[in-house]
Amino acid sequence: MRVPENLWYPVLESCEVGRKPMGVERFGQRFVFWRDADDLPRSHLDRCPHLGASLSQGKICKDRLVCPFHGFEYDVNGQCIHIPANGRGGKIPKGMVLRSFHLREQHGFIWLWWGETREAYPEVPFFVQLETGWKHRTDIVEWPVHYTRAIENQLDVAHLPFVHRTTIGAGGRSLVEGPYVEADQQGIRVWVTNIRDDGSSPRSQKELANAAEGKEPGLSFLFPGLWLLNISHRLKNLLAFVPINEQKTRYYLRFYHQIRIPLISKLFEVMMGISNRFILNQDKRVVLTQTPPNSCDARQDRLIGADNAIAHFRRLHTTLIERSESVDQ
Ligand code: FES
Numbered sequence: 001m002r003v004p005e006n007l008w009y010p011v012l013e014s015c016e017v018g019r020k021p022m023g024v025e026r027f028g029q030r031f032v033f034w035r036d037a038d039d040l041p042r043s044h045l046d047r048c049p050h051l052g053a054s055l056s057q058g059k060i061c062k063d064r065l066v067c068p069f070h071g072f073e074y075d076v077n078g079q080c081i082h083i084p085a086n087g088r089g090g091k092i093p094k095g096m097v098l099r100s101f102h103l104r105e106q107h108g109f110i111w112l113w114w115g116e117t118r119e120a121y122p123e124v125p126f127f128v129q130l131e132t133g134w135k136h137r138t139d140i141v142e143w144p145v146h147y148t149r150a151i152e153n154q155l156d157v158a159h160l161p162f163v164h165r166t167t168i169g170a171g172g173r174s175l176v177e178g179p180y181v182e183a184d185q186q187g188i189r190v191w192v193t194n195i196r197d198d199g200s201s202p203r204s205q206k207e208l209a210n211a212a213e214g215k216e217p218g219l220s221f222l223f224p225g226l227w228l229l230n231i232s233h234r235l236k237n238l239l240a241f242v243p244i245n246e247q248k249t250r251y252y253l254r255f256y257h258q259i260r261i262p263l264i265s266k267l268f269e270v271m272m273g274i275s276n277r278f279i280l281n282q283d284k285r286v287v288l289t290q291t292p293p294n295s296c297d298a299r300q301d302r303l304i305g306a307d308n309a310i311a312h313f314r315r316l317h318t319t320l321i322e323r324s325e326s327v328d329q
């Protein structure tokens with residue numbers, strides 16, 4: 001599967017990985033995740049180099065990942081260190097090693113470095129506004145869509161009065177001012193104002209830029225797939241888009257808040273979870289119908305001014321893909 005490379009991808013929530021090997025699909029490939037004796041997450045391609053069995057069906061034994069088929073044992077770096085059929089002092093053939101991945105565990109996610117091995121790795125991409133003082137609850141859903149359409153849906157500011165007419169798009173504010181967008185290699189920031197169309201002209205980009213100054217953007221996006229909705233100073237929605245394969249994307253939907261009283265906090269989280277899932281389902285009905293599924297192939301799409309953020313996403317995403325391909329050659 002073609003995705004931008006040499007980037008950190010959030011691939012799982014921390015709590016999803018334990019001392020049992022776990023098999024998941026990401027980027028169109030099978031991975032096994034597990035935790036070593038120091039509780040550090042580990043990951044390899046989920047294929048034993050002996051006869052190709054799935055290691056996620058195996059077990060962890062004293063810091064070793066054991067294949068369920070012939071009991072070969074692999075250390076935390078994926079090196080085979082015991083072949084039962086060859087005996088205790090037996091030889092380990094060269095190349096009996098798993099393809100392993102560099103991981104980080106931060107902000108409640110497991111991040112996987114997808115790309116070439118480096119001496120030093122950059123920081124994982126995350127929103128500074130969420131660094132400290134927040135509580136959150138996560139919902140996980142999977143949609144049969146390509147990640148590009150999933151992301152663009154959340155950068156689309158013109159669909160609200162139509163798709164979300166009964167929820168966040170109520171009020172018929174169909175006229176999009178701008179949006180005013182700032183973008184760079186790291187991500188995209190969008191200041192959104194939708195108004196009722198009373199015949200007057202929307203504000204110019206210059207006026208919108210002045211109005212945005214010093215204000216937190218309504219929507220922020222960080223490559224390769226982290227999105228933030230600024231509901232208010234103390235309430236945010238975060239989405240992590242995780243590419244499973246060409247046809248499927250996993251969404252980690254997090255609601256961030258600062259409510260300290262445990263019972264009220266729990267109740268609020270449950271209510272917001274229900275509401276967020278409902279709103280996301282309104283999107284799902286239409287996003288599933290978009291063709292072609294991968295927006296990289298959608299050269300026939302005719303974007304309008306309101307799609308400013310989507311246009312930026314397409315441009316930057318293409319640049320990242322091209323950069324990955326030039327490294328691969
Ligand atoms: S296939 Fe894994 S040990 Fe044989």
Ligand SMILES: [Fe+2]
Nearest residue numbers: 153163164283
């Ligand atoms: Fe939506």
